[in-house]
Amino acid sequence: MAARVLACASCHGAEGEGTSDVYFPRLAGKPAGYLYNQLIAFRDGRRKYPPMNYLLEFQTDDYLKKIAEYFASLRPAFPPPVPPVESKEVLARGETIVKNGDPQHGIPPCSACHGPALGGMEPGIPGLLGLRAAYISGQLGGWRYGTRTALAPDCMQMVASLLTEDDVKAVAAYLSSRPAPADPSFAPRGSLPMPLECGSEPH
Structure with missing residues (x-):
């Protein structure tokens, strides 16, 4: 292979x-x-x-x-995180959304589906570390504007549609600044709370 x-x-x-x-x-x-x-x-x-x-x-x-x-099955080393160029306020906003979400605007935390260590969950939720800010922003933008779609119900489209442009920038900046996970494995199926029904993650 x-x-x-x-x-x-x-x-x-x-x-x-x-x-x-x-x-x-x-x-x-x-x-x-x-x-x-x-x-x-x-x-x-x-x-x-x-x-x-x-x-x-x-x-x-x-x-x-x-x-x-x-x-x-592959486990190559993660790249070093890119030093952030955004302000501490932007990074703090990103960290808040990633860890706690924004209940006032109906935004669940990224960690609820991607895990506290952001390593993802089997079978269909990816880890979020080791990605560049521009890629993360591009994918969130794709979901917001419908150029990237998943199986219905498309939970990422639902979440991304609630994010502002500033939210996207903040989340991307925070995630791309995180160091490699100590344990790169993903969570077992069904072990995370999943606040939304997600078509790519059947129960």
Whole structure:
């Protein structure tokens, strides 16, 4: 499989660790179910990025599942966090949303689904560390404006639609400034509270 996924390496790194390009995310160590869902979404056009859509257009479900399982099994070192350029106030707002949400505006904490250590949960919720601020902002923006969608009910679209532009900037800045997790594994299925029903995380 390592030889078969060499086409992924130029953008995502030889072990899925990510590259210096801020828009190509880390794949390694994310739950296989999450990676599989994203591969299907690119193949079927629910996520739109022409190089990925082209590469996956004729791949079978079984082959995409094997790719997902391969990258989920890898554990390369996390990159060092990028020193934040935002103010302490912006970082504090991001930390508040990540850890506590914003009940006044109906925003649940990121940690409720992605875990207190932000490592994700099996089978379909990814970890949030080791990603650049520009990538995080881009994905939240994609959900807010409907260019990225997931299986209904699309819980991330619901959450992202409640965020302001400043909230997105704050969350992205805070997450990208966090050090690597001490334990990069994800939480077992059903072990997190899940404040919203999520189509990609069946109960």
